[in-house]
Amino acid sequence: xxxxxxxxxxxxxxxxxxxxxxxxxxxxxxxxxxxxxxxxxxxxxxxxxxxxxxxxxxxxxxxxxxxxxxxxxxxxxxxxxxxxxxxxxxxxxxxxxxxxxxxxxxxxxxxxxxxxxxxxxxxxxxxxxxxxxxxxxxxxxxxxxxxxxxxxxxxxxxxxxxxxxxxxxxxxxxxxxxxxxxxxxxxxxxxxxxxxxxxxxxxxxxxxxxxxxxxxxxxxxxxxxxxxxxxxxxxxxxxxxxxxxxxxxxxxxxxxxxxxxxxxxxxxxxxxxxxx
Amino acid sequence: xxxxxxxxxxxxxxxxxxxxxxxxxxxxxxxxxxxxxxxxxxxxxxxxxxxxxxxxxxxxxxxxxxxxxxxxxxxxxxxxxxxxxxxxxxxxxxxxxxxxxxxxxxxxxxxxxxxxxxxxxxxxxxxxxxxxxxxxxxxxxxxxxxxxxxxxxxxxxxxxxxxxxxxxxxxxxxxxxxxxxxxxxxxxxxxxxxxxxxxxxxxxxxxxxxxxxxxxxxxxxxxxxxxxxxxxxxxxxxxxxxxxxxxxxxxxxxxxxxxxxxxxxxxxxxxxxxxxxxxxxxxxxxxxxxxxxxxxxxxxxxxxxxxxxxxxxxxxxxxxxxxxxxxxxxxxxxxxxxxxxxxxxxxxxxxxxxxxxxxxxxxxxxxxxxxxxxxxxxxxxxxxxxxxxxxxxxxxxxxxxxxx
Numbered sequence: 001x002x003x004x005x006x007x008x009x010x011x012x013x014x015x016x017x018x019x020x021x022x023x024x025x026x027x028x029x030x031x032x033x034x035x036x037x038x039x040x041x042x043x044x045x046x047x048x049x050x051x052x053x054x055x056x057x058x059x060x061x062x063x064x065x066x067x068x069x070x071x072x073x074x075x076x077x078x079x080x081x082x083x084x085x086x087x088x089x090x091x092x093x094x095x096x097x098x099x100x101x102x103x104x105x106x107x108x109x110x111x112x113x114x115x116x117x118x119x120x121x122x123x124x125x126x127x128x129x130x131x132x133x134x135x136x137x138x139x140x141x142x143x144x145x146x147x148x149x150x151x152x153x154x155x156x157x158x159x160x161x162x163x164x165x166x167x168x169x170x171x172x173x174x175x176x177x178x179x180x181x182x183x184x185x186x187x188x189x190x191x192x193x194x195x196x197x198x199x200x201x202x203x204x205x206x207x208x209x210x211x212x213x214x215x216x217x218x219x220x221x222x223x224x225x226x227x228x229x230x231x232x233x234x235x236x237x238x239x240x241x242x243x244x245x246x247x248x249x250x251x252x253x254x255x256x257x258x259x260x261x262x263x264x265x266x267x268x269x270x271x272x273x274x275x276x
Numbered sequence: 277x278x279x280x281x282x283x284x285x286x287x288x289x290x291x292x293x294x295x296x297x298x299x300x301x302x303x304x305x306x307x308x309x310x311x312x313x314x315x316x317x318x319x320x321x322x323x324x325x326x327x328x329x330x331x332x333x334x335x336x337x338x339x340x341x342x343x344x345x346x347x348x349x350x351x352x353x354x355x356x357x358x359x360x361x362x363x364x365x366x367x368x369x370x371x372x373x374x375x376x377x378x379x380x381x382x383x384x385x386x387x388x389x390x391x392x393x394x395x396x397x398x399x400x401x402x403x404x405x406x407x408x409x410x411x412x413x414x415x416x417x418x419x420x421x422x423x424x425x426x427x428x429x430x431x432x433x434x435x436x437x438x439x440x441x442x443x444x445x446x447x448x449x450x451x452x453x454x455x456x457x458x459x460x461x462x463x464x465x466x467x468x469x470x471x472x473x474x475x476x477x478x479x480x481x482x483x484x485x486x487x488x489x490x491x492x493x494x495x496x497x498x499x500x501x502x503x504x505x506x507x508x509x510x511x512x513x514x515x516x517x518x519x520x521x522x523x524x525x526x527x528x529x530x531x532x533x534x535x536x537x538x539x540x541x542x543x544x545x546x547x548x549x550x551x552x553x554x555x556x557x558x559x560x561x562x563x564x565x566x567x568x569x570x571x572x573x574x575x576x577x578x579x580x581x582x583x584x585x586x587x588x589x590x591x592x593x594x595x596x597x598x599x600x601x602x603x604x605x606x607x608x609x610x611x612x613x614x615x616x617x618x619x620x621x622x623x624x625x626x627x628x629x630x631x632x633x634x635x636x637x638x639x640x641x642x643x644x645x646x647x648x649x650x651x652x653x654x655x656x657x658x659x660x661x662x663x664x665x666x667x668x669x670x671x672x673x674x675x676x677x678x679x680x
Binding site: 179182184187188190276 | 505511562620623630631
């Protein structure tokens with residue numbers, strides 16, 4: 001870093017504040033000289049940008065590396081302590097507690113100890129990112145165009161990735177819930193309904209991610225509105241048309257136009273199935 | 277391999293008089309049902325002074341009602357908290373039962389659940405007698421029709437028998453005879469749930485008795501109206517009972533992996549005539565719809581062999597629709613394993629079991645139409661569950677082992 005600074009000092013001089021200072025009219029050489037100055041100026045700015053960028057990049061990498069190492073150490077110590085305390089067994093003994101069952105539901109490999117250890121480790125890694133990005137941010141002046149353009153993407157991209165992951169998990173969970181519920185309700189279009197819900201959540205997630213990143217602006221909002229509305233309308237039409245007969249029968253029956261269907265006639269208690 | 281130390285005796289209604297230290301605890305009952313129950317209790321224990329604890333009456337009302345039944349001392353226990361659900365015995369019931377037992381310093385007790393007014397006098401006497409003669413847990417065997425207690429027949433009974441060696445036909449019976457130590461044991465287990473405000477959690481007396489090495493006696497109770505869940509939503513209730521059963525199996529894994537099971541039991545003929553069987557078409561349709569849509573979820577839980585058998589089953593005509601007992605046993609065991617391993621969300625897992633259970637019910641009724649007694653079929657299936665227990669133990673210990 002010091003070499004670059006020295007190189008810059010020796011090789012280039014700070015350009016004059018007046019851009020026309022070196023301009024000599026009616027001289028063939030002065031144009032080349034002017035172009036050279038401009039090129040030197042660009043090179044100077046580029047190299048000085050790198051000279052400012054490199055320390056902050058180094059700070060970012062160092063922050064991540066140090067906090068990852070701290071996280072790994074903390075995870076190791078935590079694991080030792082929790083294993084020594086028989087944390088899993090203690091939780092299993094008190095398995096009736098709400099908090100325990102929810103911890104176990106999220107725990108990988110059915111071990112709350114692993115969950116705690118991994119959470120501690122990843123928290124440290126995320127903290128490293130936050131500290132590193134702060135250092136990165138501090139190296140720019142607030143007026144820097146690059147700072148105001150690049151940094152929001154860098155910081156927002158972390159949130160966008162989390163949104164994307166959560167959205168995918170929620171979409172999968174809801175799709176399965178709807179599928180199983182619809183199948184148990186004997187709906188023939190269960191899969192279609194489940195897919196519809198899944199895509200609705202995915203579209204919503206995609207719109208949220210783009211909005212979070214500040215990409216697209218009004219286009220995303222508009223496109224999301226059209227797409228989401230389209231999916232809801234399609235589902236409504238599909239379900240509505242699919243159950244057209246049921247609705248018609250229901251309306252007609254409410255007007256006493258039709259006798260009750262055989263399936264509506266109450267079943268004698270002796271003919272009922274009692275599952276319990 | 278330690279053998280299960282619980283011994284099971286099946287006896288007909290006993291006539292021996294119970295001890296005077298017997299306490300009868302009732303769960304909340306409507307006033308008419310309460311009077312009918314007290315009448316039956318009075319008749320069951322003629323010549324014996326019995327203390328009956330009920331949460332439904334104030335002290336004055338209990339005293340005045342006690343005058344109508346000379347041999348009953350009716351007490352109103354404030355300790356008895358009203359149970360949250362009311363169709364099965366829950367953790368809250370067992371905790372309040374033990375508090376009442378301590379309050380009255382009784383040596384044994386009868387716990388009579390919802391709809392107790394329909395329990396026969398002989399059954400009350402037989403439960404009391406089984407406990408008075410030194411048993412720890414007396415469980416009634418209700419006489420049910422072929423349309424009743426299907427979850428019990430398909431799931432609770434065979435699993436309880438195969439895994440814990442608990443022979444009683446109704447593992448979640450709503451009437452129980454309990455020794456003091458058995459009541460204490462169940463209250464200890466129940467307290468873990470009530471402490472976490474899960475008053476409606478189900479407790480499995482037979483599993484706890486088997487795991488503790490207490491004796492279990494089954495008594496014939498005849499016909500009784502079994503309480504039904506409010507709303508009657510099969511999915512919700514199957515999820516509740518299934519989750520409780522699977523969680524209990526997980527909790528007691530250390531015990532049942534070491535225990536040996538076996539031993540037959542006397543089969544009681546079913547009450548229903550073969551012609552008195554329901555229409556199975558809706559159940560088969562439900563299974564076929566599920567097969568089209570839930571393959572992706574089932575394939576996460578079931579091995580290829582089972583999936584292939586389900587495919588064949590979905591293509592079978594209604595007349596030839598037969599879910600083999602071994603297939604059903606494997607399905608249940610694989611769902612237990614998936615519950616333990618959290619292969620998929622537990623709510624989804626139990627939801628995905630419902631259509632398979634309906635397929636079993638349809639197959640069971642179709643078999644009954646051919647003249648096979650439903651009770652004989654259930655006993656056969658329970659034996660298959662027992663013989664296939666090694667599969668569960670093996671996969672429980674080594675879940676990642678290749679499983680075709």
